[in-house]
Amino acid sequence: MSTVKCESVGIVGAGIQGVCIGLQLLKRNIKTTIFDNQDPGTGRNMASYGNAGHFSPYAVLQLNRPDVLYDVPKMIFSTNGPLALRWNYMHKMIPWILGYLKNCNKKSMLHTAKYMHQILDHSLSAYDEIFEEIDTTNLLEKKGILYVWTNQNLKSRKLEIKVRNDLGVKQKILTVKEILELEPNLKPVFSGGVYFDYAYHARDPVGILKKLFDLYIKKGGIFKKENVNSVNQSTLNKTIIKTDNAEYNFEKSVIACGAFSKKFTEQLGEKIPLDTERGYHVHFEGMDKLISRPIIFLDRGFGMTPMNQGLRAVGTVELGGLKNPLSKKRIKYIVNCAKELLPQLEEYKDEWLGFRPTLPDFLPVLGPSKNNKNIIYAFGHHHLGWTLGAMTGKIISGIISGEKTNLDLSPYSSSRFG
Numbered sequence: 001m002s003t004v005k006c007e008s009v010g011i012v013g014a015g016i017q018g019v020c021i022g023l024q025l026l027k028r029n030i031k032t033t034i035f036d037n038q039d040p041g042t043g044r045n046m047a048s049y050g051n052a053g054h055f056s057p058y059a060v061l062q063l064n065r066p067d068v069l070y071d072v073p074k075m076i077f078s079t080n081g082p083l084a085l086r087w088n089y090m091h092k093m094i095p096w097i098l099g100y101l102k103n104c105n106k107k108s109m110l111h112t113a114k115y116m117h118q119i120l121d122h123s124l125s126a127y128d129e130i131f132e133e134i135d136t137t138n139l140l141e142k143k144g145i146l147y148v149w150t151n152q153n154l155k156s157r158k159l160e161i162k163v164r165n166d167l168g169v170k171q172k173i174l175t176v177k178e179i180l181e182l183e184p185n186l187k188p189v190f191s192g193g194v195y196f197d198y199a200y201h202a203r204d205p206v207g208i209l210k211k212l213f214d215l216y217i218k219k220g221g222i223f224k225k226e227n228v229n230s231v232n233q234s235t236l237n238k239t240i241i242k243t244d245n246a247e248y249n250f251e252k253s254v255i256a257c258g259a260f261s262k263k264f265t266e267q268l269g270e271k272i273p274l275d276t277e278r279g280y281h282v283h284f285e286g287m288d289k290l291i292s293r294p295i296i297f298l299d300r301g302f303g304m305t306p307m308n309q310g311l312r313a314v315g316t317v318e319l320g321g322l323k324n325p326l327s328k329k330r331i332k333y334i335v336n337c338a339k340e341l342l343p344q345l346e347e348y349k350d351e352w353l354g355f356r357p358t359l360p361d362f363l364p365v366l367g368p369s370k371n372n373k374n375i376i377y378a379f380g381h382h383h384l385g386w387t388l389g390a391m392t393g394k395i396i397s398g399i400i401s402g403e404k405t406n407l408d409l410s411p412y413s414s415s416r417f418g
């Protein structure tokens with residue numbers, strides 16, 4: 001492996017991307033400092049805190065699809081559907097929406113699927129490597145992930161199955177009877193499903209994040225709990241991270257603050273149409289034993305994951321930026337969806353809103369900034385950032401160390417936005 005020596009790296013963001021990048025840099029003996037304005041795992045609206053916990057290497061198809069676009073008008077005007085808009089934010093989302101429309105065709109959909117598959121395919125083995133170093137007892141459960149659907153959007157289901165088949169993604173199509181054999185408590189309001197038996201889930205995403213962060217500190221990583229205001233490159237080998245308190249110099253810097261990364265790319269003069277797909281969760285305490293594995297109801301755009309905190313009902317997409325408050329209607333929606341599949345559910349707690357970082361073509365941005373080669377981007381992992389944390393760590397540390405890779409990284413470059 002031929003590498004270039006990098007002396008020091010500063011990372012902005014201690015979500016799953018930032019911590020996994022930090023761990024991989026330490027492996028390469030690079031002095032690393034992570035900045036976050038909150039202690040890792042306590043930032044309530046960090047996406048890595050409240051996600052559905054799926055490790056889903058099969059999820060190659062995203063929402064930039066002609067069939068989904070066809071359903072969008074119907075979904076927007078329904079108050080009781082998987083997609084919601086906050087109208088007061090729509091004017092700010094125009095660049096993202098235009099980009100999304102441009103990418104909602106068969107060719108772009110297949111491009112996204114191909115290049116999501118390229119990195120998703122290594123996502124579990126990348127985690128295996130770092131999970132060897134922490135105790136994951138009670139944090140991981142390996143029982144597969146199950147999707148169910150009604151016959152209403154069968155055309156979309158058939159498309160998903162075909163694209164996954166074409167890419168060689170393993171999947172098992174199940175009948176209602178087979179689904180109920182796996183999950184006998186479900187009310188059979190669905191007509192079929194698909195099972196990914198090799199996928200698995202976190203019983204406590206924050207618990208895992210904290211353990212990985214502790215490992216990072218144990219291995220000599222530095223953490224600064226400070227709010228970052230800017231990241232700049234001053235000379236060829238010098239980048240500056242400015243916080244509320246001080247200025248820090250590093251040879252290279254990484255921007256890994258998920259949906260909050262846009263402020264920094266704008267300061268660097270790059271127009272990257274990053275925005276957020278807001279998502280929600282609640283917990284039904286003590287109800288996690290009702291199901292054995294995550295179940296996603298595709299018609300409703302929602303899922304349930306058995307976790308240590310209880311049964312987590314999670315999902316929906318709300319377009320509304322970072323500042324709008326939590327919507328009680330969205331909470332009610334996921335609670336009702338959960339009760340549709342498990343009518344025995346009653347009280348819930350822990351209403352949570354989080355921000356998926358999403359580009360209009362549903363590919364992350366991984367690689368150097370266009371004009372500042374020592375500032376590296378690692379954000380935009382949308383619905384799959386939890387799955388892709390360890391792999392992102394490998395890719396970004398490889399870029400920083402100048403390692404050769406067999407992956408084609410060009411589709412993830414920020415230069416695709418001009």
Ligand SMILES: Cc1cc2nc3c(=O)[nH]c(=O)nc-3n(C[C@H](O)[C@H](O)[C@H](O)COP(=O)(O)OP(=O)(O)OC[C@H]3O[C@@H](n4cnc5c(N)ncnc54)[C@H](O)[C@@H]3O)c2cc1C
Nearest residue numbers: 015016017037047048051052054228258279384385386387
């Ligand atoms: C409802 C929901 C369900 C999901 N389910 C899944 C799933 O099942 N599987 C999956 O793979 N993915 C899932 N995701 C997506 C996944 O959670 C995200 O893609 C991923 O967590 C993003 O990680 P990140 O490290 O990029 O960002 P984050 O986890 O958001 O971390 C960003 C960090 O940057 C910090 N930060 C921001 N601005 C500053 C600043 N100025 N100074 C210092 N620090 C700053 C924040 O405090 C935060 O800690 C889900 C997301 C949501 C919302």
